[in-house]
Amino acid sequence: MESPPFLEVSAGSIAPVVLTCEHATNRLPSSRGLGALERELLASHWGWDIGAWDLTRDLARRLRTSAIGGGLSRLLIDLNRRVDDPSLIRRTAGAVELPWNRDVDAKETERRVLAYHSPYHAEVDRQILRRLVRGIRPLIFAVHSFTPEYGGRPRRFDSGVLYERHRGLAHRLGRSLRRSGLSVRYNQPYSGMAGMMYAVDRHGSHHRLPCLELEIRQDLLLERSSIGRIGTAVTAGIEEILSIEKARS
Numbered sequence: 001m002e003s004p005p006f007l008e009v010s011a012g013s014i015a016p017v018v019l020t021c022e023h024a025t026n027r028l029p030s031s032r033g034l035g036a037l038e039r040e041l042l043a044s045h046w047g048w049d050i051g052a053w054d055l056t057r058d059l060a061r062r063l064r065t066s067a068i069g070g071g072l073s074r075l076l077i078d079l080n081r082r083v084d085d086p087s088l089i090r091r092t093a094g095a096v097e098l099p100w101n102r103d104v105d106a107k108e109t110e111r112r113v114l115a116y117h118s119p120y121h122a123e124v125d126r127q128i129l130r131r132l133v134r135g136i137r138p139l140i141f142a143v144h145s146f147t148p149e150y151g152g153r154p155r156r157f158d159s160g161v162l163y164e165r166h167r168g169l170a171h172r173l174g175r176s177l178r179r180s181g182l183s184v185r186y187n188q189p190y191s192g193m194a195g196m197m198y199a200v201d202r203h204g205s206h207h208r209l210p211c212l213e214l215e216i217r218q219d220l221l222l223e224r225s226s227i228g229r230i231g232t233a234v235t236a237g238i239e240e241i242l243s244i245e246k247a248r249s
Contacts, residue, residue: 005119007069015065022079024053024069051221058231140211160215162192176237
């Protein structure tokens, strides 16, 4: 049976925010033949954004809105990359060769794009269109997570807000996170200015909608209580953004 290209909660909602989580799971279509090293790799940050889907679902519940998550591991195909990006399908993760990607050619790349990448983005677009036809212009909001350390260097902050065109909205969200006690950086550990929020920017730019990406340090998403605290802060920030956007319309 083909693995589903996306996960979804509250698909019938038309609340004025669409949540996405491109790296929601570490599943592969088949786990047969995987060794211990490959399984360990999939369970690590290479395979998915640890805790991100749990936080996304928490936000969907609080905001009473829909959320779409990637159905397969980013090591099969990365939904947060253009289809012509060299890292769309990785041959290696760190120093480890990925056996399921070893012999991928253009035909297999096309198959994966049509089976997983396109349906995911089509569903994000469908959720946006359901709102637009009702006169609702939603915020597109992606949830990701990052490692506490990368390349031997610690990342000494709790959250990052990525933006390209919506600096003011990003800083409003950042202030909400700071009020909850979280340290915040903007366009870190990755930058929306450098094309590192492809998924939400693709949809936000096309429909001329506000879009942001949130990055939370993964060790803060390991406990339900911590997810709840962060979810409360993020919800407050999103609700403030929505009230501003409503006043402008």
